[in-house]
Amino acid sequence: MSGAPASATFPKNARAALANPPLLKAIAHIEETLVSGRRRAVDALPEFEALRDAGRDLKAHTLAHLDLYLEAFEQKVVEAGGHVHWAADAAEANSIVLDICQAAGARTVTKGKSMITEEVGLNAFLEGNGVRPVETDLGEYIIQLRGETPSHIIAPAVHVNKEQVAADFRRVHTDLDPRRNLDEPVSLLAEARGVLRERFLAADVGITGANFLVAETGSTVIVTNEGNGDLSQILPKTHIVLASIEKVVPTLEDVATIMRLLARSATGQEMSVYTTFSTGPRRPGDPDGPEAFHVVLLDNGRSAMLGTEFEDMLRCIRCGACLNHCPVYRSIGGHAYGSVYPGPMGSVLTPSLQGLETSAHLANASTLCGRCESVCPMRIPLPKMLRHWREKEFERHLTPRKARFGLAAWRFLADRPRLYGLTTRLAAWGLSRLAGKSGALTSLPLAGGWTRWRDLPAPEGGTFRTEWAKRGRH
Amino acid sequence: MTPKPRVGLFVTCLVDFFRPTVGFSAVKLIEDAGCEVFVPAAQTCCGQPAYNSGDRAGARALAEQVIALFEGFDHVVIPSGSCAGMIKVHYPSLFAGEPGWTLRAERLAAKTHELTAFLTDVLGVGPLPTAWEGTATYHDSCSGLRELGVKDQPRKLLAAVDGLTVKEMRDPESCCGFGGTFCVKYDEISNAIVDRKAADVRSTGANLLLGGDLGCLLNIAGKLKREGSTVEVRHVAEVLAGMTAGPAIGGAKR
Amino acid sequence: MSSREAILGRIRRSLGASGTDAPRRDAVRHRLDATPRNVVPARGALPPAERVDLFCRKAGEVFASVVRLARPDGIPSAVADYLRSRNLPQAVRRGDDPRLATLPWEREAQLTVSTGASAGADLVGVSHADAGVAETGTLMLTSGPDNPTTLNFLPDHHIVVVDASTVSGDYETVWADLRRRFGAGAMPRTVNLVTGPSRSADIEETLLLGAHGPRSLHILVVG
Numbered sequence: 001m002s003g004a005p006a007s008a009t010f011p012k013n014a015r016a017a018l019a020n021p022p023l024l025k026a027i028a029h030i031e032e033t034l035v036s037g038r039r040r041a042v043d044a045l046p047e048f049e050a051l052r053d054a055g056r057d058l059k060a061h062t063l064a065h066l067d068l069y070l071e072a073f074e075q076k077v078v079e080a081g082g083h084v085h086w087a088a089d090a091a092e093a094n095s096i097v098l099d100i101c102q103a104a105g106a107r108t109v110t111k112g113k114s115m116i117t118e119e120v121g122l123n124a125f126l127e128g129n130g131v132r133p134v135e136t137d138l139g140e141y142i143i144q145l146r147g148e149t150p151s152h153i154i155a156p157a158v159h160v161n162k163e164q165v166a167a168d169f170r171r172v173h174t175d176l177d178p179r180r181n182l183d184e185p186v187s188l189l190a191e192a193r194g195v196l197r198e199r200f201l202a203a204d205v206g207i208t209g210a211n212f213l214v215a216e217t218g219s220t221v222i223v224t225n226e227g228n229g230d231l232s233q234i235l236p237k238t239h240i241v242l243a244s245i246e247k248v249v250p251t252l253e254d255v256a257t258i259m260r261l262l263a264r265s266a267t268g269q270e271m272s273v274y275t276t277f278s279t280g281p282r283r284p285g286d287p288d289g290p291e292a293f294h295v296v297l298l299d300n301g302r303s304a305m306l307g308t309e310f311e312d313m314l315r316c317i318r319c320g321a322c323l324n325h326c327p328v329y330r331s332i333g334g335h336a337y338g339s340v341y342p343g344p345m346g347s348v349l350t351p352s353l354q355g356l357e358t359s360a361h362l363a364n365a366s367t368l369c370g371r372c373e374s375v376c377p378m379r380i381p382l383p384k385m386l387r388h389w390r391e392k393e394f395e396r397h398l399t400p401r402k403a404r405f406g407l408a409a410w411r412f413l414a415d416r417p418r419l420y421g422l423t424t425r426l427a428a429w430g431l432s433r434l435a436g437k438s439g440a441l442t443s444l445p446l447a448g449g450w451t452r453w454r455d456l457p458a459p460e461g462g463t464f465r466t467e468w469a470k471r472g473r474h
Numbered sequence: 475m476t477p478k479p480r481v482g483l484f485v486t487c488l489v490d491f492f493r494p495t496v497g498f499s500a501v502k503l504i505e506d507a508g509c510e511v512f513v514p515a516a517q518t519c520c521g522q523p524a525y526n527s528g529d530r531a532g533a534r535a536l537a538e539q540v541i542a543l544f545e546g547f548d549h550v551v552i553p554s555g556s557c558a559g560m561i562k563v564h565y566p567s568l569f570a571g572e573p574g575w576t577l578r579a580e581r582l583a584a585k586t587h588e589l590t591a592f593l594t595d596v597l598g599v600g601p602l603p604t605a606w607e608g609t610a611t612y613h614d615s616c617s618g619l620r621e622l623g624v625k626d627q628p629r630k631l632l633a634a635v636d637g638l639t640v641k642e643m644r645d646p647e648s649c650c651g652f653g654g655t656f657c658v659k660y661d662e663i664s665n666a667i668v669d670r671k672a673a674d675v676r677s678t679g680a681n682l683l684l685g686g687d688l689g690c691l692l693n694i695a696g697k698l699k700r701e702g703s704t705v706e707v708r709h710v711a712e713v714l715a716g717m718t719a720g721p722a723i724g725g726a727k728r
Numbered sequence: 729m730s731s732r733e734a735i736l737g738r739i740r741r742s743l744g745a746s747g748t749d750a751p752r753r754d755a756v757r758h759r760l761d762a763t764p765r766n767v768v769p770a771r772g773a774l775p776p777a778e779r780v781d782l783f784c785r786k787a788g789e790v791f792a793s794v795v796r797l798a799r800p801d802g803i804p805s806a807v808a809d810y811l812r813s814r815n816l817p818q819a820v821r822r823g824d825d826p827r828l829a830t831l832p833w834e835r836e837a838q839l840t841v842s843t844g845a846s847a848g849a850d851l852v853g854v855s856h857a858d859a860g861v862a863e864t865g866t867l868m869l870t871s872g873p874d875n876p877t878t879l880n881f882l883p884d885h886h887i888v889v890v891d892a893s894t895v896s897g898d899y900e901t902v903w904a905d906l907r908r909r910f911g912a913g914a915m916p917r918t919v920n921l922v923t924g925p926s927r928s929a930d931i932e933e934t935l936l937l938g939a940h941g942p943r944s945l946h947i948l949v950v951g
Contacts, residue, residue, distance in 0.1 A: 054766040086732040139930035185931040227941025256899040271864040277919040285873035287845040306742035331666035367653025369616035390528030417516040440724040449658030453665035454696030457724030464494035
């Protein structure tokens with residue numbers, strides 16, 4: 001990832017998002033499409049809950065034996081004629097990929113959608129070294145033209161409207177007739193198809209991520225609706241897969257289990273259109289396919305998460321359901337998080353990858369409502385891990401002073417029931433008088449965060465404990 | 475004659491401070507259901523603000539206080555899903571590695587209940603002799619719903635209230651944006667969330683909003699009032715106990 | 729120390745585990761050998777005729793068109809019919825798959841059939857799937873000397889033949905068959921699971937067909 005982490009300025013980012021009506025409109029649309037879609041798909045599959053348990057259990061087993069499954073995977077890739085590279089961090093991954101591209105004499109590289117390549121900043125690195133990456137997933141292509149980062153892990157351009165896409169296409173596709181009509185999404189899609197088809201056919205190297213790495217067969221699996229990941233890998237001479245180590249699953253049956261959860265949770269489809277298993281380079285006699293196959297396994301902080309209270313985060317299959325159901329994500333969209341990974345999963349994962357110092361806001365900007373956990377197909381306890389980050393923040397004294405003071409003051413009172421009783425009685429009476437007949441306060445010193453947006457209902461006047469005591473009750 | 479069950483009422487800091495009527499409603503409901511109600515005077519806070527802010531030590535200290543005060547009762551009943559959730563779901567984990575305290579926490583957790591769950595699931599109360607004419611909508615508080623499974627219980631109790639119809643929101647289960655300190659730490663985002671919730675409430679055409687958590691209700695009521703809405707907001711206990719003579723939450727005094 | 733050793737070492741240290749520990753190695757070996765089924769949805773567990781019906785229905789739900797043929801020799805005319813119905817030129821490309829090669833293409837005199845991988849200029853590709861999965865209306869296609877993968881993605885229209893007898897209820901059955909054909913732990917270069925034509929909802933979440941792969945998937949279920 002390049003540049004200073006924008007996650008450190010989260011409140012400012014959120015403010016900007018809330019002042020952006022087209023963005024808010026686009027995010028609101030997620031409710032009708034992805035949320036309802038998921039609901040319908042889940043209701044139509046009686047085994048869904050059992051599949052969630054099975055997914056959680058097989059991933060937990062895999063992580064407990066991750067070293068051995070990675071070795072098994074590597075062995076099978078090599079048996080099939082492929083190469084496996086191990087990258088400890090982003091810099092190493094980028095350097096390995098560049099070496100392979102340069103050895104292949106690559107000028108342009110087509111890319112399937114891969115969040116890992118976003119995480120390591122691969123595109124900028126390749127461009128800086130004379131290799132031109134072309135995003136081929138429609139959403140990724142759109143944001144590449146705009147110089148933006150994805151705002152959602154499966155719908156990267158969800159924040160962009162069709163007028164903006166048309167304007168970008170006109171700006172970049174300068175060899176096409178300027179009078180052409182680009183009013184409707186269908187024309188935009190047709191244009192993208194034509195432009196990118198040329199890129200697919202001209203590419204020297206294709207780079208994809210992997211939804212799964214199958215230890216049993218040495219296969220890498222990609223899941224797309226467009227077919228772009230497939231065209232990126234079967235046309236060029238070299239196919240490079242960049243995947244983080246926790247993507248390993250033991251067997252094809254394990255892939256099937258998680259596949260049943262993935263599309264339903266992500267978009268409400270029962271299966272994505274293309275689920276492709278790639279094993280090594282083309283075989284003798286194959287009429288097409290890449291001649292060279294490379295898998296780059298990336299650690300970048302995952303191994304350090306094992307054995308910690310954040311290990312469960314490694315079960316994530318990047319479906320995006322938590323984003324779609326999160327009241328905070330739904331209010332501000334993905335860019336405000338200032339991280340490659342937004343929403344609940346991003347708030348848990350980012351501090352592990354980036355450090356808590358620059359990402360503490362993310363774990364705090366949550367009501368801990370728990371809806372994310374309730375829809376996570378892999379039953380990841382996201383609120384629990386958000387709380388763990390808050391504990392670490394508190395232990396390391398990173399909590400803002402005002403918040404620490406407020407907590408300490410509350411604790412002081414709560415530890416002393418008599419003082420607590422006296423203070424609350426006074427304050428309740430005072431506020432109730434202040435509010436008068438209206439029953440609510442429209443402003444109150446020190447409570448600006450509340451009263452800026454809402455009235456503060458007045459206390460009834462007496463506290464329960466004093467009223468109870470007055471009635472001679474215990 | 476079997477002695478009446480001894481119930482300790484954990485009134486919660488918000489009910490104690492803002493709305494004692496909720497506490498008295500809870501007492502009436504529990505007494506009418508055949509229990510003896512006690513309110514330990516030294517109770518203050520369940521420790522959730524500290525817990526959610528990462529202050530485990532502070533939360534644990536308050537938990538010890540609560541356990542000591544309440545563990546002698548047959549049941550502990552709380553008119554709040556979030557405080558009940560704190561005690562039932564989170565208290566045991568505060569004492570990990572300490573078998574003595576863990577056992578006490580688990581024992582307390584086992585007999586702690588959110589109010590509507592206590593009335594329905596534990597006591598199995600029948601229809602209450604209450605009436606309220608009009609349409610109400612119900613907000614499912616996140617902790618009550620997701621930590622304790624409170625969903626059907628309040629609706630079952632409300633279904634038996636004479637004259638009252640419940641009309642559901644489009645999304646009763648979505649968060650209201652309160653989240654404890656979240657609503658003031660990230661107030662703009664909290665506002666965006668409560669804005670949607672208030673719109674959902676208004677879209678039902680109901681003249682009453684009910685819920686089981688005062689934090690949520692203060693938040694939504696404050697928003698509705700700021701928007702000039704006439705929807706009344708009350709804690710579900712008030713309607714169930716027939717204690718609706720006083721002003722609604724944030725409502726004008728008569 | 730190589731990154732490989734460093735990463736594996738870190739994993740082992742984090743887990744508090746050893747790479748030579750026999751029970752751990754056995755647990756891994758066992759799962760890889762036994763390939764246990766997890767939860768398999770019941771919906772595909774139907775007698776053959778109902779299973780094929782489910783497959784056809786599911787494929788239709790994801791915007792594939794489906795035609796049922798009694799015998800393989802009806803394929804060439806079904807292909808010609810499809811081309812006519814879409815106002816397409818009477819020209820297709822197929823692989824050397826014997827299941828397609830031995831068909832009576834000559835009965836459709838006007839139809840030009842080329843063979844081999846696609847270079848991108850073909851409007852219509854014809855493939856033979858190895859299996860269907862009724863659970864979701866999915867086709868399984870494998871790469872091989874007779875089966876160019878490019879035919880699955882480059883042409884605008886993809887016509888796929890599948891034998892009714894190869895339509896299974898679930899993916900697990902398909903994996904078991906694959907292991908029988910290729911050997912345990914072995915795979916062809918590419919296995920494509922195809923569920924409907926190419927689509928995208930990346931522009932204002934509007935669902936559109938024909939993103940980069942075929943805009944139309946036409947399935948001929950034979951038998």
